[in-house]
Amino acid sequence: MKAESSSKMKSRTYDMAVIGGGAAGLAGAVKAAELGMDVVVLESGERIGGIPMQCIHPGFGNFYYGENLTGPEFSERLIEKVKLTGIKCYTHAHVEGIRHVSDTENMVSVVMPAGITQIRAKTILYAAGARERHAYEIGITGDRVSGVYTAGEAQTLMDIYGIMPGKSVVIIGSGDIGLIMARRFALEGADVKAVVEMLPYPGGLQRNVVQCLEDFGIPLLTSHMVTRIVGKKRVERVILAEVDESFRAIKNSEKEIDCDTVALAAGLVPNIGKLREADIDIDSSTKGPVVNEYMETSLPGIFVAGNALAINDYVDYAAEQGEQAAIGAHLFIEGNMPSDWKPIRKGENIRLVFPHHISGGRDVKIYARVKKPVRDAVVEFPEIDKRVRKRAVMPGEMIIVNLKKQETAGIDELTLRCADGN
Amino acid sequence: MEIKKMTCILCPLGCRMEVSIEKNKIIRIEGNSCPRGEMYARQEVEAPSRIVISVVKCRDCNLPVISVKTEKPVPKERIREVIDSLAEVEVEPPVNVGDIIVEDVAGTGVNVIATRSAERI
Ligand SMILES: Cc1cc2nc3c(=O)[nH]c(=O)nc-3n(C[C@H](O)[C@H](O)[C@H](O)COP(=O)(O)OP(=O)(O)OC[C@H]3O[C@@H](n4cnc5c(N)ncnc54)[C@H](O)[C@@H]3O)c2cc1C
Numbered sequence: 396m397k398a399e400s401s402s403k404m405k406s407r408t409y410d411m412a413v414i415g416g417g418a419a420g421l422a423g424a425v426k427a428a429e430l431g432m433d434v435v436v437l438e439s440g441e442r443i444g445g446i447p448m449q450c451i452h453p454g455f456g457n458f459y460y461g462e463n464l465t466g467p468e469f470s471e472r473l474i475e476k477v478k479l480t481g482i483k484c485y486t487h488a489h490v491e492g493i494r495h496v497s498d499t500e501n502m503v504s505v506v507m508p509a510g511i512t513q514i515r516a517k518t519i520l521y522a523a524g525a526r527e528r529h530a531y532e533i534g535i536t537g538d539r540v541s542g543v544y545t546a547g548e549a550q551t552l553m554d555i556y557g558i559m560p561g562k563s564v565v566i567i568g569s570g571d572i573g574l575i576m577a578r579r580f581a582l583e584g585a586d587v588k589a590v591v592e593m594l595p596y597p598g599g600l601q602r603n604v605v606q607c608l609e610d611f612g613i614p615l616l617t618s619h620m621v622t623r624i625v626g627k628k629r630v631e632r633v634i635l636a637e638v639d640e641s642f643r644a645i646k647n648s649e650k651e652i653d654c655d656t657v658a659l660a661a662g663l664v665p666n667i668g669k670l671r672e673a674d675i676d677i678d679s680s681t682k683g684p685v686v687n688e689y690m691e692t693s694l695p696g697i698f699v700a701g702n703a704l705a706i707n708d709y710v711d712y713a714a715e716q717g718e719q720a721a722i723g724a725h726l727f728i729e730g731n732m733p734s735d736w737k738p739i740r741k742g743e744n745i746r747l748v749f750p751h752h753i754s755g756g757r758d759v760k761i762y763a764r765v766k767k768p769v770r771d772a773v774v775e776f777p778e779i780d781k782r783v784r785k786r787a788v789m790p791g792e793m794i795i796v797n798l799k800k801q802e803t804a805g806i807d808e809l810t811l812r813c814a815d816g817n
Numbered sequence: 818m819e820i821k822k823m824t825c826i827l828c829p830l831g832c833r834m835e836v837s838i839e840k841n842k843i844i845r846i847e848g849n850s851c852p853r854g855e856m857y858a859r860q861e862v863e864a865p866s867r868i869v870i871s872v873v874k875c876r877d878c879n880l881p882v883i884s885v886k887t888e889k890p891v892p893k894e895r896i897r898e899v900i901d902s903l904a905e906v907e908v909e910p911p912v913n914v915g916d917i918i919v920e921d922v923a924g925t926g927v928n929v930i931a932t933r934s935a936e937r938i
């Protein structure tokens with residue numbers, strides 16, 4: 396895409412600058428354009444579309460489009476909309492800083508092929524996605540050898556560049572990403588030796604345990620931890636141990652698995668570096684910003700959506716959050732953002748919940764995760780007698796509670812809890 | 818009599834089921850907590866099938882490979898053949914999402930279609 400001259404960009408004030416052209420950013424940009432806002436999308440990568448572009452399996456769009464699409468199909472639909480609405484998108488445009496000058500003015504500094512450019516915007520939608528956790532963050536030591544990839548790196552090699560990272564693979568982490576990568580390697584003929592999980596149960600959806608591991612006879616080692624990666628130039632084997640309830644290695648439980656590749660799927664963390672510098676409130680459980688129902692952070696006019704807000708199970712949620720942020724940005728510019736916010740608190744067995752504040756003036760969707768699995772669960776807001784029964788809740792699967800406007804009218808605060816229904 | 822163990826994937830409960838099979842016929846399904854589990858078990862025993870995904874080479878494209886999928890699920894035991902037959906395929910740009918890349922792949926009666934578009938460089 397062509398770069399506008401930097402002086403022209405400087406003098407212009409956009410209604411909304413979208414940082415990150417993934418699912419959340421593009422859905423938000425389209426919504427904002429539909430609301431008549433002047434939007435610019437800043438994407439650091441070679442192309443817009445975000446992470447789904449490299450997730451070639453189905454499982455995207457079931458809620459957002461009511462169809463089961465692959466990742467690239469999902470993103471290409473959004474990109475089509477972006478083109479139709481004529482939204483300005485800059486690729487190779489890496490945002491390196493955000494300055495909240497006043498409540499109606501933000502300066503975004505962008506590194507682009509044309510040089511460093513300052514973009515002025517009334518509102519910001521920060522949708523920079525997540526980063527993958529690295530080996531050192533999960534206590535793996537050992538030789539510095541080639542053949543160790545994060546799941547995302549392995550996926551980029553295979554599904555964007557068509558290069559097989561290795562022949563025999565150990566996968567660390569049994570979240571959906573780890574499970575999906577195990578199948579992807581197996582499909583292309585690699586020998587997937589094991590998926591190693593520290594928790595006593597798999598982190599990902601049951602569907603993925605069955606269709607990604609059981610279908611291919613891939614062993615899942617729960618309550619196990621890779622402690623060391625061994626090799627001279629290339630990975631030769633990993634050393635693993637069984638762990639107790641407090642994740643300490645059990646003595647004499649060590650074993651070895653020969654492999655030439657290790658794929659790390661050790662979880663994602665919201666990528667909020669640029670926001671941290673802007674000094675916003677962070678939730679220590681989501682590791683993302685504290686937001687109201689319009690996904691607005693503690694800095695007025697700065698919104699966040701998608702995996703930069705909290706790690707979402709489904710791309711659909713990221714896209715919805717982007718749209719909510721756009722609606723919020725529109726209200727903000729018109730001076731109609733509510734000012735009275737009621738907190739949503741974490742009760743029994745709730746690990747995280749967002750948005751953190753609601754107005755009580757409209758229908759809202761609440762996203763949450765439990766700490767522990769529960770069968771026959773009751774998810775409830777006791778203050779308003781709102782109860783949802785679920786056959787089972789798992790930490791790996793987000794809980795969604797839709798609150799109606801009339802249910803939340805007149806409340807001071809709400810507490811979400813999840814208990815055994817028996 | 819043969820007993821097949823499986824996990825229902827239709828909800829997070831993940832019921833573990835045991836399906837008793839005699840002369841290729843299901844005679845008993847146990848372990849499911851609701852009727853949907855039984856439906857799933859029948860499908861998995863009688864005609865297990867999956868959507869297959871892969872990438873194929875793309876000559877003179879802005880990308881070295883494009884992603885593809887089978888338009889419909891194919892029988893589980895044919896997955897390997899489908900993947901193997903895709904290894905030889907090379908497409909040329911332009912490619913649009915939904916374009917048929919291979920018709921009737923490996924004799925399954927199912928088409929393989931593009932899930933991402935590509936342009937000529
Ligand atoms: C392996 C894998 C499998 C998945 N499977 C599924 C699935 O089956 N179904 C499903 O619904 N979801 C799935 N997901 C989740 C889904 O991909 C995410 O929920 C979704 O992509 C999040 O959207 P996002 O816009 O927040 O982030 P992303 O899509 O990651 O987009 C963020 C964008 O921001 C850009 N960016 C980052 N920093 C900057 C910066 N400083 N300046 C400019 N741009 C920047 C990035 O380049 C990127 O394009 C999967 C994810 C992975 C990794």
Ligand code: SF4
Nearest residue numbers: 825828831832851854
């Ligand atoms: S049998 Fe019913 S309750 Fe059990 S996992 Fe399947 S859908 Fe859920």
